[in-house]
Amino acid sequence: MNILIVDDSEDQLLVxxxxxxxxxxxxxxxxxxAEKAFxxxxxxxxxxxxxxxxxxMDVTMPGINGIEACGKIKKEESLRDxxxxxxxxxxxxxxLQSAFHAGAxxxxxKPINKIELLARVHSALRLKRETDSRKEREREIMEMAxxxxxxxxQLTRMSYMDGLTAVPNRRYYEEFFTREWKNAIRDDGxxxxxxxxxxxxxxxxxTYGHLNGDDCLKKIxxxxxxxxxxxxxxxxRYGGEEFIAVLPGTDKKGAxxxxxxxxxxxxxxxxxxxxxxxxxxxxxxxxxxxxKPGRREKSSSLVNxxxxxxxxxxxxxxxxxxxxxxxx
Amino acid sequence: MAEEKWDEKIKVYVxxxxxxxxxxxxxxxxxxxxxxxxxxxxxxxxIIERIGHSMKGSGAIYGFDRLSxxxxxxxxxAKNKNLGEIKNNLEELKNYMGRIEILHE
Numbered sequence: 501m502n503i504l505i506v507d508d509s510e511d512q513l514l515v516x517x518x519x520x521x522x523x524x525x526x527x528x529x530x531x532x533x534a535e536k537a538f539x540x541x542x543x544x545x546x547x548x549x550x551x552x553x554x555x556x557m558d559v560t561m562p563g564i565n566g567i568e569a570c571g572k573i574k575k576e577e578s579l580r581d582x583x584x585x586x587x588x589x590x591x592x593x594x595x596l597q598s599a600f601h602a603g604a605x606x607x608x609x610k611p612i613n614k615i616e617l618l619a620r621v622h623s624a625l626r627l628k629r630e631t632d633s634r635k636e637r638e639r640e641i642m643e644m645a646x647x648x649x650x651x652x653x654q655l656t657r658m659s660y661m662d663g664l665t666a667v668p669n670r671r672y673y674e675e676f677f678t679r680e681w682k683n684a685i686r687d688d689g690x691x692x693x694x695x696x697x698x699x700x701x702x703x704x705x706x707t708y709g710h711l712n713g714d715d716c717l718k719k720i721x722x723x724x725x726x727x728x729x730x731x732x733x734x735x736x737r738y739g740g741e742e743f744i745a746v747l748p749g750t751d752k753k754g755a756x757x758x759x760x761x762x763x764x765x766x767x768x769x770x771x772x773x774x775x776x777x778x779x780x781x782x783x784x785x786x787x788x789x790x791x792k793p794g795r796r797e798k799s800s801s802l803v804n805x806x807x808x809x810x811x812x813x814x815x816x817x818x819x820x821x822x823x824x825x826x827x828x
Numbered sequence: 829m830a831e832e833k834w835d836e837k838i839k840v841y842v843x844x845x846x847x848x849x850x851x852x853x854x855x856x857x858x859x860x861x862x863x864x865x866x867x868x869x870x871x872x873x874x875i876i877e878r879i880g881h882s883m884k885g886s887g888a889i890y891g892f893d894r895l896s897x898x899x900x901x902x903x904x905x906a907k908n909k910n911l912g913e914i915k916n917n918l919e920e921l922k923n924y925m926g927r928i929e930i931l932h933e
Binding site: 508509510511512514515518519521522558560562589610611612614 | 843844845846848849852853856878881882884885886887888889890896
């Protein structure tokens with residue numbers, strides 16, 4: 501461990517170094533003034549900082565005295581943990597209070613007694629070692645907590661996301677639709693669902709293969725989730741080639757607008773589908789349902805209506821929108 | 829100490845850890861004596877006080893207990909700007925340094 505001795509007396513510096521060396525402390529550094537000590541510690545100038553585990557500081561020195569120096573070192577974040585033992589002649593004992601106030605951990609009276617010096621140095625270094633290892637453990641725990649937190653966030657994201665299309669999945673839908681349904685009841689507002697699926701998707705897969713089928717699902721999912729403009733709107737993959745969009749605070753007119761936008765955006769993608777009976781390109785059928793829910797109403801009733809509307813769209817030749825209204 | 833003859837050798841037992849440092853330590857005391865003499869002429873009490881203070885702090889740990897005592901007296905007399913006392917203490921210091929016999933503990 502590294503010990504820095506600060507004293508204006510050369511004799512004192514050399515004898516303390518000799519005592520500590522004889523005891524097996526190999527890395528002893530000497531500074532003959534507080535200013536030199538600051539330089540050594542990297543407090544002044546841009547010199548490389550030295551790692552020090554203990555400072556023995558003389559109180560009475562010309563220039564900056566030991567108490568001021570102690571205060572200055574303790575104010576520096578990176579040096580704060582270095583224990584400082586003040587070395588002082590008897591009659592300076594009145595200064596001790598200010599030394600402790602400045603952050604000194606201990607003091608030794610001059611003339612120095614070898615046994616007392618070694619005992620105090622030993623216990624100060626033990627304290628420093630314990631502080632260092634505690635800090636290290638704290639740092640490790642902090643790092644682990646951060647990693648865990650990041651992993652948890654990642655897991656949450658993944659558990660709410662559809663792996664193929666990267667839009668929210670059915671689990672997300674269940675949680676957030678229920679939440680928005682309750683909001684609508686509380687706010688006495690309306691809420692709409694747009695349920696749609698890709699027409700003749702089984703035929704598409706049979707014709708172009710499953711990889712192209714996946715690609716088609718991705719394009720539709722990404723394009724139509726971008727077609728939602730309001731921040732609380734969201735599109736989810738409901739299952740297979742079926743999707744559902746939740747539009748909080750949106751009435752029938754607004755929902756129809758979005759549904760027609762979905763039709764147009766799908767059309768614009770111009771994904772070839774030669775085995776479709778609804779057109780040359782991939783099309784979708786859409787069912788819209790709107791409700792202004794009352795307290796006793798279940799959210800599943802709106803899903804059922806959207807499903808019914810989607811069924812009607814399929815019956816009406818596909819590539820179109822049908823609406824089943826709720827209680828208004 | 830009072831019963832010692834004025835020119836008798838004074839035995840100083842130096843602890844193991846300080847043995848190698850003794851030549852330098854003695855040289856520093858010679859410098860101190862010269863400094864005190866110069867400062868006396870200029871009546872620079874502050875320097876004498878500082879020298880006395882350092883001597884007080886480091887004498888005993890080298891085994892020179894008497895040096896710590898003289899250092900203390902020098903520091904005090906310089907603080908009181910007492911020229912006569914300073915001169916007495918300086919004489920005592922010179923006398924002491926002239927009579928020491930270094931022994932290993």
